[in-house]
Amino acid sequence: xxxxxxxxxxxxxxxxxxxxxxxxxxxxxxxxxxxxxxxxxxxxxxxxxxxxxxxxxxxxxxxx
Numbered sequence: 001x002x003x004x005x006x007x008x009x010x011x012x013x014x015x016x017x018x019x020x021x022x023x024x025x026x027x028x029x030x031x032x033x034x035x036x037x038x039x040x041x042x043x044x045x046x047x048x049x050x051x052x053x054x055x056x057x058x059x060x061x062x063x064x
Contacts, residue, residue: 023031
């Protein structure tokens with residue numbers, strides 16, 4: 001039987017030449033969401049121009 005030592009319970013340390021994590025998972029998701037919003041807005045504006053050229057009228061204003 002082998003005894004559990006203190007080093008067996010700790011997480012392994014990364015090598016010193018490994019890059020340190022600069023962003024958290026939330027930061028990466030937020031950056032991806034911003035890119036997706038910009039892409040969706042650009043796509044929407046292109047579609048809107050195409051719809052206007054096809055004769056689709058502007059929407060009515062919202063009721064108060």
